[in-house]
Amino acid sequence: MAVEPLSQKDVEVRLQELPGWSADGDRITRTYSFGGHFPAAAMVIHIAQIQEELDHHAEVVLGYNTVSLAVNTHSVGGKVTDLDLQLARRVEAIAAGHGAR
Numbered sequence: 711m712a713v714e715p716l717s718q719k720d721v722e723v724r725l726q727e728l729p730g731w732s733a734d735g736d737r738i739t740r741t742y743s744f745g746g747h748f749p750a751a752a753m754v755i756h757i758a759q760i761q762e763e764l765d766h767h768a769e770v771v772l773g774y775n776t777v778s779l780a781v782n783t784h785s786v787g788g789k790v791t792d793l794d795l796q797l798a799r800r801v802e803a804i805a806a807g808h809g810a811r
């Protein structure tokens with residue numbers, strides 16, 4: 711089935727299951743914090759692996775001890791779809807193991 715943009719309301723409802731994630735215009739975003747730079751960088755590599763598996767890619771910004779993600783679906787003109795929420799769920803599932811908060 712073709713991927714469809716979600717309504718703003720649907721995005722809000724689905725984000726209730728993803729604490730820390732929020733809607734920012736036509737993207738969903740989250741910033742994780744770490745105890746230092748190396749654990750943050752390691753999380754970026756793990757995110758890259760997930761993104762390749764899903765064939766879906768966020769903008770990922772590595773700071774000193776932070777990793778910020780922002781994602782929407784280019785193929786529907788830059789709107790939020792279920793693919794973005796799937797990626798967010800997969801990233802959430804690895805975050806605690808990297809010491810993210």
Ligand SMILES: C[C@H](O)[C@H](O)[C@H]1CNC2=NC(N)=NC(=O)C2=N1
Pocket residue numbers: 765766767768781782783784785786
């Ligand atoms: C050809 C490739 O499958 C597409 O360009 C994928 C890659 N990653 C993607 N990532 C995101 N965020 N949106 C897309 O539409 C998208 N499309």
